[in-house]
Amino acid sequence: MDNAGQWSKEVLQLTMVNAMDLWVEESTRYKGEEEPSPEHPPSIQYHSPMGRSWKYRRRIG
Structure with missing residues (x-):
């Protein structure tokens, strides 16, 4: 590994x-x-x- 690669590996580790x-x-x-x-x-x-009743549900379409 070259010097720059070693340096970047150490910086990453730190x-x-x-x-x-x-x-x-x-x-x-x-x-x-x-x-x-x-x-x-x-x-x-x-x-x-x-309300909760199904009678009041609207149909779309």
Whole structure:
């Protein structure tokens, strides 16, 4: 491998190592009441303005 190829391989390796490492400065685990669990989002339901009956469905064509 030529000098440029070796250099680019080393740069790629350094880039991958630095990009793939995750530096964590605080604990990612919480115990007890330190971090409350997230609340569930409200349930959203769609109701058709025509109602649920099949009689009100429109035919196209």
